[in-house]
Amino acid sequence: MIKVVILGSGNVATHLTKAFIKSKNVEVVQVYTRSDTSNKIKKIEYTNDLSKLKNADVYFIAISDDAITDFSKKLNLKNKLVVHTSGSVTLQELKCNARKGVFYPLQTINKKSKIKFKNVPICIETEYEEDYILLEKLAKSISEKVFKIDSEKRKHLHLAAVFVNNFTNHLYKIGNDICNEKNVSFEILKPLIKETANKIKYITPEEAQTGPAKRKDYKTIKKHLSFLDKEQQKIYNLLSNSISNNELTKNN
Amino acid sequence: MIKVVILGSGNVATHLTKAFIKSKNVEVVQVYTRSDTSNKIKKIEYTNDLSKLKNADVYFIAISDDAITDFSKKLNLKNKLVVHTSGSVTLQELKCNARKGVFYPLQTINKKSKIKFKNVPICIETEYEEDYILLEKLAKSISEKVFKIDSEKRKHLHLAAVFVNNFTNHLYKIGNDICNEKNVSFEILKPLIKETANKIKYITPEEAQTGPAKRKDYKTIKKHLSFLDKEQQKIYNLLSNSISNNELTKNN
Numbered sequence: 106m107i108k109v110v111i112l113g114s115g116n117v118a119t120h121l122t123k124a125f126i127k128s129k130n131v132e133v134v135q136v137y138t139r140s141d142t143s144n145k146i147k148k149i150e151y152t153n154d155l156s157k158l159k160n161a162d163v164y165f166i167a168i169s170d171d172a173i174t175d176f177s178k179k180l181n182l183k184n185k186l187v188v189h190t191s192g193s194v195t196l197q198e199l200k201c202n203a204r205k206g207v208f209y210p211l212q213t214i215n216k217k218s219k220i221k222f223k224n225v226p227i228c229i230e231t232e233y234e235e236d237y238i239l240l241e242k243l244a245k246s247i248s249e250k251v252f253k254i255d256s257e258k259r260k261h262l263h264l265a266a267v268f269v270n271n272f273t274n275h276l277y278k279i280g281n282d283i284c285n286e287k288n289v290s291f292e293i294l295k296p297l298i299k300e301t302a303n304k305i306k307y308i309t310p311e312e313a314q315t316g317p318a319k320r321k322d323y324k325t326i327k328k329h330l331s332f333l334d335k336e337q338q339k340i341y342n343l344l345s346n347s348i349s350n351n352e353l354t355k356n357n
Numbered sequence: 358m359i360k361v362v363i364l365g366s367g368n369v370a371t372h373l374t375k376a377f378i379k380s381k382n383v384e385v386v387q388v389y390t391r392s393d394t395s396n397k398i399k400k401i402e403y404t405n406d407l408s409k410l411k412n413a414d415v416y417f418i419a420i421s422d423d424a425i426t427d428f429s430k431k432l433n434l435k436n437k438l439v440v441h442t443s444g445s446v447t448l449q450e451l452k453c454n455a456r457k458g459v460f461y462p463l464q465t466i467n468k469k470s471k472i473k474f475k476n477v478p479i480c481i482e483t484e485y486e487e488d489y490i491l492l493e494k495l496a497k498s499i500s501e502k503v504f505k506i507d508s509e510k511r512k513h514l515h516l517a518a519v520f521v522n523n524f525t526n527h528l529y530k531i532g533n534d535i536c537n538e539k540n541v542s543f544e545i546l547k548p549l550i551k552e553t554a555n556k557i558k559y560i561t562p563e564e565a566q567t568g569p570a571k572r573k574d575y576k577t578i579k580k581h582l583s584f585l586d587k588e589q590q591k592i593y594n595l596l597s598n599s600i601s602n603n604e605l606t607k608n609n
Contacts (some may be wrong), residue, residue: 143361170569171576175367193569199531211545212608213552215568224552226545252545261539262546264581265532270548270553271568272596275523278562278603280517293478293504294514294521297463297559301522306547310530315465316423316523317445324423325445329516336599343595344524345587351530 106132107243108161112176114138116214117190118167120148125224128246135159155179162239163188165208170194177201186236192263195256196230206231208240209259210248213270222247228254228262279337311351318345319352358384359495360413364502366390368466369442370419374398376474380498387411407431414491415440417460422446429453436490444515447508448482458483460492461511462500465522476498480506480514531589563603570597571604 111122111239116168123146125131130209134149137158145151164182166189173189180187180201188206189199197214199205207230214220227244229251231237237253245249254262277298284291304313317325326345330338358426359382363374366388375398377383387402389410397403404410416434418425418441421437432439440458441451451457459482466472479496481503483489489505496503506514529550536543556565568578578597582590 169572169574171574173484179399191395193580211549213549213556213565215565215567224548226548228545235593250545250548252542254541254545258539258541260580261535261584262541264584265535265541265543265546266549267581267593268528268535268566269532269550271566271600273528273550273553274557274562274567274594275596275600275603276520276525276528278559278566279599280521281562283517283520287510289510289514289517290504291517293463293502293506294517296476296478296502297465297518298521298525298554298557300465301525302550305526305529305550310526310533313465313467313526314523314530315467315526317517318523320421322421322423325401328445328512329519332513332516336602340524340595340599341519343592344527347592348523348527350588352529 107163107239107246108132108134108136108159109243110137110158110161110164111167112137112164113167114140114144115168117210118143118165119146119209120214120220120222121165121167121190122149124220124247125243130246131243134161135277156181158182162186163206163208163243164203165190165200174198174200186231186239187223188231192228192266193260195260196232197256204232204236206236206240207256207259208244209254209263211262213274222248226250226252228252228259230255250267267284279340283332283337311355314348316348316349318348321349321352358382359415359491359498360384360386360411361495362387362389362410362413362416363419364389364416365419366396367394367420369462370417371396371398372466372472372474373417373419373442373462374401375497376472382498383495386413408433410434414438415458415460415495416455419441426450426452438483438491440483440492444480445512447512448484449503449508456484456488458488458492459508459511460496461515463514463518465526466563475501478502478504480504480511482507482511515543519555531592535589536583563607566600566603568600570600571603573604 125133164187172190177199182203185203187203188208192209209228210225212225227248229240281291377385416439422443429451434455437455439455440460461480462477465479479500481492522534533543
């Protein structure tokens with residue numbers, strides 16, 4: 106049985122705690138949270154006192170990225186294994202006298218959505234090989250997709266994730282706004298959204314590209330721009346130019 | 358049996374022809390193509406002479422958007438039903454002495470991808486109610502999702518589709534580029550891409566938004582910008598600002 110303590114009560118902390126509870130090989134012995142959270146998970150022991158952390162094999166810091174370093178300084182877990190769950194923070198940014206690691210679930214996690222951890226890639230990094238083996242065991246107990254990724258690669262992976270997830274979702278939002286404004290159901294676009302994501306399983310995004318910018322269909326582009334507000338126009342122009350430039354580079 | 362003639366041999370024309378061939382209620386009596394295409398579909402009669410078009414119930418103009426108007430002028434199909442398959446062209450832009458309609462399959466279609474028409478929304482518009490009934494029958498013979506959408510709504514739907522499909526795919530491309538540059542497998546991002554598309558089935562894109570721009574995590578944003586080339590930086594900045602501005606508007 107691998108004993109873990111979760112430090113944090115946000116989205117990642119909550120989903121990770123729930124996934125570990127379901128796993129047969131893991132025991133969540135404690136959750137630390139500053140605030141007296143109302144969303145406590147049953148049968149879990151909570152504390153708001155860092156001096157009262159229980160003994161465990163791994164301590165997970167699952168708090169907001171920019172708070173990780175300062176928080177880690179407060180920990181007194183000498184020779185214990187302390188990991189954070191962030192994509193954008195390096196291993197070295199953990200500042201405590203513990204063995205350090207990273208356990209980064211690469212998925213979009215918010216409170217409202219259900220996560221099937223089975224399909225969530227987990228990116229692991231450690232200082233010591235034996236810690237890697239332990240984290241890999243933990244990761245495999247909840248996910249089928251486990252990768253060894255160092256801090257340098259992970260920060261670029263996280264950046265790429267911002268493009269394919271955060272920014273993509275914002276484009277969905279703009280699509281939704283355009284539909285709402287003209288009383289068209291956004292539902293009509295959902296099969297297209299699904300297929301767009303699906304297509305790149307088999308072909309590269311470059312091969313999958315279609316549309317007016319790819320075709321250099323300036324008549325349609327001009328028409329489209331006339332329907333948009335200023336902010337939407339900027340985004341339309343910039344992305345269209347980027348698609349067209351890519352075509353130029355490819356053909357030269 | 359509804360008899361159709363397909364005018365064109367591009368992606369939409371080819372996929373539509375194949376879908377109609379599979380349908381029990383439709384007969385593709387002819388395909389018109391200017392070029393001597395090498396990808397001819399078996400058992401289909403081809404012509405490259407517009408004066409030799411066969412008798413049919415519906416004539417589908419499935420050619421590039423900006424060629425539709427000029428092409429329609431060449432048709433001599435008085436009182437026949439002529440439809441185009443474009444999202445961005447109005448019904449009135451068909452310039453022929455025929456009954457006019459639009460039969461717009463809202464999906465990303467290229468030669469390499471297989472299309473299950475069953476899930477492709479088909480947006481129909483006609484001048485006459487009896488023509489609508491005929492096109493609806495045709496549409497329902499290949500798809501479960503048929504919508505009545507006029508030219509005004511369709512052009513906005515098409516514009517929204519550019520955002521959620523063309524632009525989204527380009528963001529996948531940038532994500533892929535970032536991974537390639539650092540020798541990280543793009544495969545690791547695919548579950549995230551799938552979940553991003555999946556999430557908005559149940560919650561709005563606005564509710565689904567996560568990431569540094571949403572959290573106003575400027576430390577991470579600054580770090581990310583330092584990893585990008587100039588064009589990528591512009592896109593990162595513009596989309597991040599748009600996400601942050603939206604948060605501001607929401608909270609005021």
